[in-house]
Amino acid sequence: ETGVTQSPTHLIKTRGQQVTLRCSSQSGHNTVSWYQQALGQGPQFIFQYYREEENGRGNFPPRFSGLQFPNYSSELNVNALELDDSALYLCASSVGGNTQYFGPGTRLTVL
Amino acid sequence: GNSVTQMEGPVTLSEEAFLTINCTYTATGYPSLFWYVQYPGEGLQLLLKATKADDKGSNKGFEATYRKETTSFHLEKGSVQVSDSAVYFCALKEGNTGANSKLTFGKGITLSVRP
Numbered sequence: 001e002t003g004v005t006q007s008p009t010h011l012i013k014t015r016g017q018q019v020t021l022r023c024s025s026q027s028g029h030n031t032v033s034w035y036q037q038a039l040g041q042g043p044q045f046i047f048q049y050y051r052e053e054e055n056g057r058g059n060f061p062p063r064f065s066g067l068q069f070p071n072y073s074s075e076l077n078v079n080a081l082e083l084d085d086s087a088l089y090l091c092a093s094s095v096g097g098n099t100q101y102f103g104p105g106t107r108l109t110v111l
Numbered sequence: 112g113n114s115v116t117q118m119e120g121p122v123t124l125s126e127e128a129f130l131t132i133n134c135t136y137t138a139t140g141y142p143s144l145f146w147y148v149q150y151p152g153e154g155l156q157l158l159l160k161a162t163k164a165d166d167k168g169s170n171k172g173f174e175a176t177y178r179k180e181t182t183s184f185h186l187e188k189g190s191v192q193v194s195d196s197a198v199y200f201c202a203l204k205e206g207n208t209g210a211n212s213k214l215t216f217g218k219g220i221t222l223s224v225r226p
Contacts, residue, residue: 006154033213042115042200042216043155048209056210090154097204097212102147102155 004093004103012109013081021076021106025093031055032074033100034066037088049074050096078108086110113138113215115201120220124191132186132220134175134201142203144168144177144184145214149198158186158199193224 005024013019025032031050035043045058049068063079072093078085086109092100118133136142143162147155159168164179175186184201201217 004154031212035214040218042202042218043214045210045213045215048213050209055208056213058210058213092155092214094212097207097209099145099157099160100204100214101157104154 004091004101006089006091006103006106008106009104010107010109012111014111015081015083017081018077018079019081019108021078021089021091021108023074023076023091023093023103025072025074025091026101029093029095029101030072031094031096032068032072033092033094034074034076035090035092036060037090037105039087043090046076048097081110083110113142113203113205115203115215115217117199117201117217117220121223122220123223123225125225126193127190128224130186130188130191130195130222132199132201132222134184134186134217136182136184136201136203138182138203138205140205141179142205144175145202145204146173146175146184146186147200147202147216149200149219151197155200191222191224193226196222196224198222 033048034046037043047057052068088105092102094100145160146158159170161168161177167176200219202214
């Protein structure tokens with residue numbers, strides 16, 4: 001059984017740029033949730049995708065957007081990057097809204 | 112809204128010491144409760160969970176009991192090892208659909224175990 005994978009591992013961008021992060025869900029899982037973890041903090045919920053549609057959103061601006069594909073993999077897109085977007089981005093997969101299993105994360109640094 | 116409060120850290124223990132990490136929560140319904148662990152440079156791993164009052168979750172020698180009357184889910188281990196050094200997060204999930212299935216995390220606590 002393959003676990004949750006994310007790419008890239010690390011990424012460095014400059015303010016104003018756009019970034020796309022990718023997540024492959026665990027085999028058999030149809031739901032992907034994205035979280036932002038700032039340094040020294042707990043993860044904060046960004047949004048969730050189920051059956052290729054956004055299915056719940058946290059307190060993040062519209063420049064955070066996503067996609068889910070028919071194979072249940074997902075992308076997180078962030079436009080107009082700001083310094084405060086520097087964080088570890090985690091995706092988690094689950095069957096529906098049940099127990100979530102996390103990937104290793106993508107470390108984004110915005111300069 | 113929902114929230115999770117963890118005791119202040121960091122915590123430093125000697126190997127084989129007893130561990131307690133406190134976690135209390137505020138929720139409008141009857142949430143499921145989780146402990147996740149994060150090793151340096153890695154993502155979160157599910158350690159244990161409990162889905163209803165009085166349930167005890169356990170894994171790798173760690174235990175936590177869902178106490179509705181005190182809204183708590185304290186993590187315990189009888190004898191810690193150096194390999195338990197990590198950051199521990201308590202989290203809750205209110206439901207299983209849409210935004211209700213999001214995890215709400217505490218701030219985490221760093222545990223360091225000395226040989």
